[in-house]
Amino acid sequence: MSLIELTVPDIGGHENVDIIAVEIKAGDTVNVEDTLITLETDKATMDVPATAAGVVKEVRVQVGGKISEGGVIAVIEAAAAQEAAPQPVQAASEKNETAAAPAPQAAAFNGNADAEYDVVVLGGGPGGYSAAFAAADQGLKTAIIEQYATLGGVCLNVGCIPSKALLHNAAVIDEVKHLAANGIKYPAPEIDIDMLRGYKEKVIGKLTGGLAGMAKARKVDIIRGRGEFVSANHIQVALTESSQYEQASETGEHKTIAFKNAIIAVGSRVVNLPFIPQDPRIVDSTGALELRQVPEKMLIIGGGIIGLEMGTVYSTLGARLDVVEMMDGLMQGADRDLVKVWEKMNAHRFDNIMTETKTVAVEAKADGIYVTFEGKKAPAEPQRYDLVLVAAGRAPNGKLCGAEKAGVAVTERGFIEVDKQQRTNVPHIYAIGDVVGQPMLAHKAVHEGHVAAENCAGHKAFFDARVIPGVAYTDPEVAWVGVTEEIAKRDGIAITKSVFPWAASGRAIANGRDEGFTKLIFDAETGRVIGGGIVGTHAGDMIGEICLAIEMGCDAEDIGKTIHPHPTLGESIGMSAEVALGVCTDLPPQRKK
Ligand code: FAD
Numbered sequence: 001m002s003l004i005e006l007t008v009p010d011i012g013g014h015e016n017v018d019i020i021a022v023e024i025k026a027g028d029t030v031n032v033e034d035t036l037i038t039l040e041t042d043k044a045t046m047d048v049p050a051t052a053a054g055v056v057k058e059v060r061v062q063v064g065g066k067i068s069e070g071g072v073i074a075v076i077e078a079a080a081a082q083e084a085a086p087q088p089v090q091a092a093s094e095k096n097e098t099a100a101a102p103a104p105q106a107a108a109f110n111g112n113a114d115a116e117y118d119v120v121v122l123g124g125g126p127g128g129y130s131a132a133f134a135a136a137d138q139g140l141k142t143a144i145i146e147q148y149a150t151l152g153g154v155c156l157n158v159g160c161i162p163s164k165a166l167l168h169n170a171a172v173i174d175e176v177k178h179l180a181a182n183g184i185k186y187p188a189p190e191i192d193i194d195m196l197r198g199y200k201e202k203v204i205g206k207l208t209g210g211l212a213g214m215a216k217a218r219k220v221d222i223i224r225g226r227g228e229f230v231s232a233n234h235i236q237v238a239l240t241e242s243s244q245y246e247q248a249s250e251t252g253e254h255k256t257i258a259f260k261n262a263i264i265a266v267g268s269r270v271v272n273l274p275f276i277p278q279d280p281r282i283v284d285s286t287g288a289l290e291l292r293q294v295p296e297k298m299l300i301i302g303g304g305i306i307g308l309e310m311g312t313v314y315s316t317l318g319a320r321l322d323v324v325e326m327m328d329g330l331m332q333g334a335d336r337d338l339v340k341v342w343e344k345m346n347a348h349r350f351d352n353i354m355t356e357t358k359t360v361a362v363e364a365k366a367d368g369i370y371v372t373f374e375g376k377k378a379p380a381e382p383q384r385y386d387l388v389l390v391a392a393g394r395a396p397n398g399k400l401c402g403a404e405k406a407g408v409a410v411t412e413r414g415f416i417e418v419d420k421q422q423r424t425n426v427p428h429i430y431a432i433g434d435v436v437g438q439p440m441l442a443h444k445a446v447h448e449g450h451v452a453a454e455n456c457a458g459h460k461a462f463f464d465a466r467v468i469p470g471v472a473y474t475d476p477e478v479a480w481v482g483v484t485e486e487i488a489k490r491d492g493i494a495i496t497k498s499v500f501p502w503a504a505s506g507r508a509i510a511n512g513r514d515e516g517f518t519k520l521i522f523d524a525e526t527g528r529v530i531g532g533g534i535v536g537t538h539a540g541d542m543i544g545e546i547c548l549a550i551e552m553g554c555d556a557e558d559i560g561k562t563i564h565p566h567p568t569l570g571e572s573i574g575m576s577a578e579v580a581l582g583v584c585t586d587l588p589p590q591r592k593k
Contacts, residue, residue, distance in 0.1 A: 003076070005072045009048070017067060019065045019067055020040045020063065023412070024037075025056065026057060030054065032052060035413070036049065036050050036074060047411050047413060056076050057076060059074045064327060064358070101409035103408075104405075106231060106405065106407030106426070108231060109256075116258040117257065117260070119142045120143050120235060123144075124151040124153060125153020126152070126153055126156070126433070126445045126446050127442075127445030127448060128263070130449035131430075131448075131449030132220050132453075133215070134454065135453040135457065137218065140457055143220065143221040143223055145225060147242065147248050148248055150208035150245060151212060151215065151222070156208055156211070162203070163473070165204075167474075169199070170316035193317075197291045224239060226238045226248070227401060229401065229406035230402065232426055232428075233259060260456075261428045261429070262428070262430070263429075263432060264403060264429065264430065264432070268395055272390070273390060279369065281295075281364065285310060285391055294314060294318050295314070295385070295386030295387035297320050297322070297368075299383070300322070301359050301388065301392055302324075303329075304330075304391060305473075306391045308472060309474060311389070319387070320350075321349050321351065322352040322383065323353055324358070325356075326357070326375070333480070334478050334484070338478050338534075341478075341536075342472070342535060344515070345476055346474070346475070352379070357377045370384055396413065396435045397435055400414070403424075408424045414435070416431040418432075422436070423455065432445055432451075436448065439468055439470060443468070443469075444468050466551055467550050467551070471539070471540035477535070477536065478533075479534045479543035480532070482521070482530050482550050495522060495523065495530070497522070498520050498522075498577065499519045500519075500578075500586075502569075505575075508572075511537065516537070518534045522555070522580060529546065531550070532550075537569070545573050556577040556578075559573060559574060559577035560583065575587075
């Protein structure tokens, strides 16, 4: 027996990578290839496997910490001759040609099928329905297997769309308040929470109803049930009855569906923290969207986009907010200068922003939920809340659909690895959306779905997007894409940047919202735009232009000499490019470059 340090192998040159999960503790026995920790870069999450088997003596890392190649994860007492040569880590979400998770043996199925399709899509979320519709448009006989009543997945039913329906109402309430400064005063709004909930439901109904119609028009069959692979060419479906999303009961009937191609689009689910009790005053994002009550005092566990968006809604409706976040800042991923503007505008909503702090205990009592914190900004005493929103992340559903029985490799955490054509290790089975990795965003899922469908039709399509934008639909909105200043610093990318402050934008001033700015980031060598960020109203609607500029390989001249309409907020992108060129006449004179 000898003591061995398990270290981080080659992770593609990334440094100071965030540790988002630690799967081991002292006393555990690990085998070679067992996942030790999970890392997350801006591009991918990756599981770091054990290179030797043994008993863990000491764990040297923790969730929320950072680590680089060579960093020690743990010390184990290892059995001789069990050490494996270190292998480069394969990213779960970087679309590698080779799968890192071991490929299981597909099960055999000798029964009869009730139906056969060219393409079966498992999961009817934005990835799944987009893939199915695209496959049908290619002339392929297609079915979607979805367990719940409606198509649209998390995004349409309990995610993007309902949250935006509520955020829209919150933004109007806030906007009306701002009008007081211009001499237009309204009395405080009377809020009928049932009607507001009804509006949100109507929005969902309109969109999901539209999807059902589009499926019918394309002759895409929708099989209502819970699907599980039983071989590399068959899925067994336990039929369900479901009248609303996230609620379904099995009817007891089963159908076996044979397929030539399958697309796994099973998405992700909320991560539940083990120490949190069951109580109606503790909700996840779905519970928060139900809008059952407006609490006086609300805690958001997790300072990411989902938590902050929901916090915005509840705060505008009257709640006071606290937020607790393990990392050193809210809205991770966006550059801090963008986030600072949001923070300044939203400080009035929060009593306590607890960064570098974690939640260690939660107790439900008659008069409220008592939460104990640990860390840099932890209050000494447990705090009482009327509502606690747990928004601590989402976990992929790859292990919940029998993928292994089809021979599909699934990582420990439940991600399914795919190549650039969205193919899993089984060539006629594809995977898309949240289940293939970060960023877990609907627009990524849709694009991946289109690629998978085209490949099912025999074309050679690849997912080769240079960038995927991120948006926090808060007030103001924060949007970013491509290389951020933080990424450039971390990865040693030489950049230049240009910033156009909205304080000089006629439209932003006219709107009474000139707190924002638009930033472009250029490759210092080529001058091409490789990133950008916008903070301000409608930032999310505008970031697409910067995405296009990056995809097209534009430089500052391409953007600056494109005539943007005046007066618009979008103009700020052109002006930011003019700043880069030193020719912006809407700002004081710049030093000649
Ligand atoms: P999902 O939407 O998760 O859909 C998967 C579907 O598969 C589900 O309907 C599920 O019922 C079904 N399924 C799973 N397993 C089976 C099975 N075995 N049999 C049958 N059916 C099965 N993203 C954005 O881009 N913009 C936003 O503004 C945004 N806001 C969000 C707000 C909230 C509150 C949340 C929670 C998420 C938000 N997201 C947003 C993320 C977005 O919702 C997801 O990235 C997106 O829905 C992923 O799509 P998907 O198709 O991969 O999977």
